[in-house]
Amino acid sequence: MSQDPSTEVVARELRGNILLVMINNPPVNALGVAVRCGIVAAIDAADADPAVQAVLIIGTGRNFIAGADIREFGKPPLPPSLPDVCNRIEACSKPVVAAIHGAALGGGLEIALAAHYRLAATDVKLGLPEVQLGLMPGAGGTQRTPRLIGAKAALDLMLSGRHMGAEEAHALGLVDRLGHSNDILADGLAYTQELLATHAPVRRTRDAQALSDRQANRASIEAVRAETGKKSRGLFSPLKIVEAVEAALDKSFDEGLRIERELFLQCLDSAQRAGLIHAFFAEREVLKAPETRNTKPRAIAHVGVVGGGTMGAGIAVAVLDAGLSVTMIERDEAALARGHAHIEKVYNGLIAKGRMTTDAKAANLARFVGSTSYDALAPADIVIEAVFEDMAVKQAVFAELDRVCKPGAVLATNTSYLDIDVIAASISRPADVVGLHFFSPANIMKLLEIVVPAKVSADVVATAFELAKKLHKVPVRAGVCDGFIGNRILAAYRMAADYMMEDGASPYQIDQAVRDFGYPMGPFQVSDLAGGDIGWATRKRKAATRDPRARYVQIADRICERGWFGQKTGRGYYLYPEGARTGTPDPEIEAIIDAERARAGITPRSFTNEEIMRRYMAAMINEGANVVHQRIALRPLDVDVTFLYGYGFPRHRGGPMKYADTLGLPKVLADIREFAKEDPLFWQPSPLLVELVERGANFDSLNKSE
Template sequence: MDVAQTTDKVTRELRGAVMLITVDHPPVNALGAEVRRGLLAAIEAADQDPAVHAVLIVGAGSHFIGGADIREFGKTRTPPALPEVCDRIEACRKPVIAAIHGAALGGGLEVALAAHYRLAVDGAKLGLPEVQLGLMPGAGGTQRTPRLIGVVPALDIALTGRHVGAAEALALGLVDRLGESGDTLAEGLAYAQALLASHAAPRRSRDAQGLADVAAVKAALAAARADTAKKSRGLFSPMKIIDAVEAGLDHGFDQGMKTERALFLECIDSPQRAGLIHAFFAEREVSKTPELAAAKPRKIAHVGVVGGGTMGAGIAIAVLDAGLPVTMIERDTPSLERGRQNIEKVYDSLVARGRMTPDAKAATLARWNGSTQYEALASVDLVIEAVFEEMAVKHGVFAELDRVCKPGAVLATNTSYLDIDEIAARTSRPADVIGLHFFSPANVMKLLEVVVPAQVSADVVATAFALAKTLRKTAVRAGVCDGFIGNRILGVYKTAADHLMADGASPYQIDKALRDFGYPMGPYQVSDLAGGDIGWATRKRRAATRDPRARYVQIADRLCERGWFGQKTGRGFYLYPDGARTGTPDPEVETIVDAERARAGIAPRTFTDAEIVRRYLAAMINEGANVLHERIALRPLDIDVTFLYGYGFPRYRGGPMHYADTVGLAKVLADIREFAADDPLFWRPSPLLVDLVERDATFASLNQSFQSK
């Protein structure tokens, strides 16, 4: 007779001679305290029950076990700890089988590795993604995995955090059997019965021989250290993963487990863990906006793109890659042909690198068509304008779109700076006009600023977010102002960098200081990559409205006047000989910098790298606070996501507003007031920053108050 027992999150039921243990903790069966207690109690009961000859662990719903409950990280954790649970599973005197469907990630995979036998069905995803959160496996992942499958594939899985499918898991040896049907429970029970029929004994991963060839393992660890030092510059946890594996090799399984746990707790205490987990949750919160709660998106089955230059072609590729048809408009036939060539060049590169087949390229391009007549857009559901950044040009485009597009079509502009309220006001349908600010290259960069003008309909905003999801972009809601969230803040901290350059720091020192902080590139490298002429055009456009009291550094203008626009012209702040992608410092630039200092009457002074970072980040944080104060961004996390995905802010620092909280807002405000002694106009403290300091509040508290509304 079957006997069933139930706890809140884990059930156990006798199926003949097999104890069925089911983890039932929606949505992903995360390993919270109740689940850990339930698993431990169930294994204890199975081991003591003479009627039980084997144990089968499964997950209810769509997943096996999706991992630890990351909301517990950084808090006092309730026993039992997961290593204790895994050790008890492995020590069970009766065969334990894990039947895996959906996600078996992090602690979920560690539970499966502690079992004696593993089965996976099609669609299963196995992995150790902790490194992506500034962590490392902490319940045997660095010890059992390399013993089971070898050190090279084990380090690949742990250091990349990638997911392994069922077939690859079988080939690697992570699992022992593939289910032939999608019925995980039936497959698992059948496997358990087969093991019992063959009198299979418990088979423990700790005893596997993947580390037996010590010399080869040592060589692999050395290679992994060298590779990780290059690929994971500045990150804390990747080297700890290698250290733990090596400890297990040198000192055995038990000591390796102790070392792993100690290093895991070091990662828990690291600011990088807090920053990466903040980034993880911020990305999930950023799409929660008032408009999405109030309206449903319109259907988008066909997209138009106006403009076939670099940005227009990139947008078209992003849409084509999402499986949607694209109609491109250009002013004449040669321009349209160049637009098509810009698109085809990207796909040709993918074919050449083996990342796309010629047939797939042909099928993708079959969804593209072009025209020089706006009437070709009559049936599209959404059109994105990506023409020259000039208001008169935008007005002309939107007059045509207003004329030809069907009622209900969404009219979007890709402007980086211009007033979208003004663009919308020139149409007869301002409720249908929205900003979709893509970042270049648009087919690669994940960020999409959804810029919300005053008269836009809520369902148009919802449609923009739905399109972003279709395009696999991370969308951030922004209000209308010059530069929106990202470029507005960029303009301020780039000015702070220019002030530093004028006052004594070389552009090369500034770039190095910011790279050492964690940026992939410094601001002058970025300027050269984007093209110095773009910033020059913006500065000239703003010249008439620039505050005459504001300090203006002309060094970049001197370079642009010489035609030095960066990589595309072979020189900018750096030299790019023979089409080089990486620049080298240019002595002539330093001569120009010296001349501009002399012209402005500046006696150069010395800055440490730490002082450069303090000023650069203080300017960024202060303007971020102004953007929040003016409601251009809804929450601090919107700014964090913008800078993580669009501007290279180091992810492990969580974004500029999270970083400000870690430094302390009082310290940031004190820095700003100190800098204001030399330039009170530029270094005016944000009213919001002052208010938060006076109330002893944080940017995190603003995120929390928004969530509670």
């Protein structure tokens, strides 16, 4: 059969009376314009050729179609549009079968839904994850999916963005047949021949009847709408998805498609979509550190963990979950038993929630050993120190590691603030020393700051990135300074919050303003969760070097002096009666704040929530700019990813530096200069911010120049 050379990414071949249509657009068969053109041309050819009795669509390589072509994001769309392609498939006068293997995501699944019959291999990942990019299915996904599987299951798939496997998809009716071999082509041809032999009709998804029980589907939509309104507070696209599925119930198919398209274009125009797309690309870009280019990582099979506290145990769980062996070192048998108990507690909690089996727990713990002797670390490929945040303590640990670890072992510290160059200089092999700053709880939090000291070998940094990949963490390269990227910036905006608290805003109003912005928790709630004693210890450590001209708010010290360290002591900024996880405001805290204002000679004034966020974000952005300016972070996007994955920054805003670009850097700089009239020492504009405003540039321009 002849073929237009412009559509070579979609190959056509007549197999008897079946037109085989093969999507061949490596690496993932993305739906670029050439693929869209090729599919339409293939369906047109099938309709026009009397020798063709059915069409079979498959993907070559490892996937069916993994979604849109990300190279086309943000560019004017070229025809044919994906809705037109799907409608053309569905309108074909001959049966069209989609034989799916690997990923069929987003537009890839919408293509399959437009086919008349669907066969799925056992390895499929089916999903409509557009919500994660601030979008919604826009090529009939919100109309065809509920017609096949009902409103409740369709909304779950679209609002979660999750992947569905073959068995679940078959049970729900999303696919019609499961493949039984590893040969998707053979299975697809056999199924299509069977359909022809039984004179199976053209069966259009638009006519499917899963929405026929209107009352049950209406109830599902209303329940999901209420839940989504609470869960996705402030997010734009989730409620648009609910609205589109409601149109599938109430309107004709063609009217539903029109409404879907209208809502899709609204999502496309939203600032949230831009923020989420930025987050999507930034997460991929952070993997590109200079040391990882053309550098082979060292082998990792056996990991040592020094310290069995909450952090050490969390790191051990993350490593065990990755299928690696762990040797934990503690100072005595009692401490080792507590470390083992911490790990057991994590696994028992997962078992109780049905997210782990007892067999899986046993298999993980079979790879765990504990010891009170550093000599047990002799076979370790990498050792992660997770002991108390004290330089002398950490140097003592590293002296032992220097003594017992094999040549080529990577020696990592989990310090949050301390100077890793000093730690590295204290042993005979500084080139093997790297920072691995995990975030608590280490088995759950995705961020891993990889801190690069001056003398570290490139292959050690590459090994750290490889370990992050094995642990399913999002790694961000950071330079050495007090607090690295995240905690250094945190110190600045937390100081701004403390100043506002002393000046008249209550900690509860500040927390509320930050939550309304999109954070899950405010700064004072976070302090209570982490433990106020941690920040107190840091402040005492820095007291000797603090600039005597700098304003110092003592409210947190007064609270800590009373032994109120947050959730673990039952009170901090909030009260936590009887072990409650959610705090309630404490009148005694307000009294402490009033007394401190009087001591400092401050007459309190009121702040609006908008004024709170202007100062909070200006401090965060300004220090973020300093971190980039000083090359602690390579690019602004490294700051963004740090805050998205380590500090709960609302993903739809893209990160603090992307948010600054959204506001406009001249506005941010004007705010900082206005606040500097009150406190010129704290509100010093970052040289980078000033330079970018003078050039008319933004932070994103620096992401592209690296």
